Amino acid sequence: MHLRKGSLHDAARIAALVNSAYRGDSSRHGWTTEADFIDGQRTDTSEIEEILSADNQCILLAERNEEIIGCVHLEKRDANVCYFGMFVVKPELQAQGLGKRLIMEAERFASHRLACTIMQMHVISIRNELIAWYERRGYRRTDERRPFPYGNERFGIPLRDDLEFIVFVKELKVN
Known part of the structure; x- marks a missing residue:
């Protein structure tokens, strides 16, 4: 597995990978699917281009x-916080340790290249198996909750009315 920063040239392939891992029948090949409670897309090429720009x-x-087999979105939000999202491993390659490796590299990048000491993420509250996976990697729940973007079809079409995000954080080691 080789890691690199994405470019605008990659935007369509990134959007396709993210959508395949979170939504629709293709996502059911992995364990990170949201297809049972959110329909539609997870992202689109224009959102990916905005991030990459x-x-x-x-x-x-x-x-x-x-071949792009995984990705993670990193955003430096303030002096020491890096937001971590759109974390994906190609569904048919999940449960092989690639996600563990990718998250470690993302944390290292946030710490060393972005000089962040805290990684922050938002996880949909009903994703118990995923929450447990992040907790095993040192992420801890905060008391903070964020609303789900109901009405924003760019993020998807919710099939339930009880979705919200839990904010998780992890302290990073800065060398």
Whole structure:
């Protein structure tokens, strides 16, 4: 697995990978699917282009044989906080340790390249298996909750009315 920062040239492939891992039948090949409670897309090419064009954001790509097999969105939000999102491993390659490796690299990048001491993420509150996975990697729940973006079809079409995000954080080691 090779890691690199994504470029505008990668935007369509990144959007396709993210959507395949979170939504629709293809996402059911992995354990990170949201297809049972959110329909539609997770992102689109224009959102990915916005992220890749921003000075304070990037998408790290995991590649194997020039195929994008994973990604993670990092956004420096203030002096020491890095937001971590859009974390994806290609569904048929999940549960092989690639996610663990990618999250470690994302944390290292946030610490060393962005000089952040805290990684922050938002996880949909009903994702118990995913929450447990992040907790095993040192992320802890905060008391903070964020509303789900109901009405924003760019993020998807919720199939339930009880969705919200829990904010998680992890302290990073800065060398």
